[in-house]
Amino acid sequence: MRISTKTIYENATSQLNSLQSQMARTQNQLATNKRVLTAADDPIASARALEVTQSQSLNTQYGTNRANANSSLSLVESAISNGADLVMDVQTLVVQAGNGTLSKSDRLQIATEIEGRMQDLLGIANTADGSGGYLFSGYKGTTMPFVQTDSGANYQGDQGQRKLQVGSSRSIAISDSGSSIFENNRTGNGSYxxxxxxxxxxxxxxxxxxxxxxxxxxxxxxxxxxxxxxxxxxxxxxxxxxxxxxxxxxxxxxxxxxxxxxxxxxxxxxxxxxxxxxxxxxxSEKESIFTTMTNLVNALRDSGEDSGSLATLANKLSTASEGLKSSLDNMLTVRASVGSRMKELDYLEDQGSDLDIQYKGTLSKLQDLDIVKAISDYATQQTTLEAAQKSFKTMSGLSLFNYIG
Structure with a gap:
């Protein structure tokens, strides 16, 4: 069979291009450590890798949300802890105010000190969240929760709890309303x-x-x-x-x-x-801690020196003591709830880390390159290309004129 020079060149060129393409592909695989460079390399693995990558991205976002949620809850927990310390200080002052040997002037000093504690507590209730809003205003994040009045303080927020999605099937409250913390206090012994x-x-x-x-x-x-x-x-x-x-x-x-x-x-x-x-x-009724403290201050300032006035003061101090205890119990209950949410975030973070490891492992199996095999393939392809080039050179150099003397 007679083979034309044109055919020799076309076939050789096609084969050389194919071998060079294979080498280039293997080189890219080695450079990226990826077996699948395009969907055409392995359609099934590519589709599965896309699904896993999307799940991994969601898991990463949930991790960011968990970090933000933990930061917000830490602020809430710190504010409630400081508020509880203030209430305990006021309880101590109430016990001190019940000393029958105190003078009117002594009780006025205690009233002034309690009033200062109330201002501090009001500041805690109006704690900012660090992003232009307030911790305890519910869904009304930019509204100051409490405004002081003659009888205590008015709550201007709502009952909402802001939430964040921290897992594929879990959203968690990152705030508590000021009403539930500072106004959800039962008078008396809780029943009457x-x-x-x-x-x-x-x-x-x-x-x-x-x-x-x-x-x-x-x-x-x-x-x-x-x-x-x-x-x-x-x-x-x-x-x-x-x-x-x-x-x-x-x-x-x-x-x-x-x-x-x-x-x-x-x-x-x-x-x-x-x-x-x-x-x-x-x-029993619900009463704001600010109302309790305002009534306490007024009772101390209005107290007299006669036995009847002192008895009236004793009754009002007892009422205030009950209200402060109820308020403290409520704060500690909310704080425990915040702590349980923070603990849950820790568990979810551990689960998220485990999921991330699983996703990385799955992607590695689907996409990563077998380095040893790829190097071996590259060496074989290189040898094959060199042999093809030498054979083409030899064939292209053949001519009838080489044998005509």
């Missing part, structure tokens, strides 16, 4: 409160009491009124929520410190009540 009625002139002081039988609690409002006739002191408890009002206890002899119990409630009253002195017994 025993409170002196303004205008009492005796020295009777009521304790917070306890629930003797939760099944008997009615949620009604009661009035306990004392009657003093000579050396005999009695009291009557009236249920104000019934129509007509009904007497629950009538003309019971009063003994200072002896337990008074009715409709599931149980408490004591100490001191010497005056005729007509009254106490209210009603269900």
């Amino acid at each position: 409160q025993t409170k002196m009625v303004d205008g009492n002139t005796g020295s009777a002081v009521a304790g917070s009491g306890s629930v003797s039988d939760a099944t008997k609690l009615t949620g009604h409002n009661y009035t306990l009124e004392f009657k003093v006739d000579g050396d005999k002191t009695t009291y009557t408890v009236t249920d104000n929520s019934t129509s007509p009002k009904t007497a629950v206890l009538s003309d019971e002899p009063y003994v200072a410190g002896k337990q008074i119990a009715f409709d599931g409630t149980s408490f004591t009253i100490t001191g010497a009540p005056a005729n007509g002195d009254k106490f209210e017994v009603k269900p």
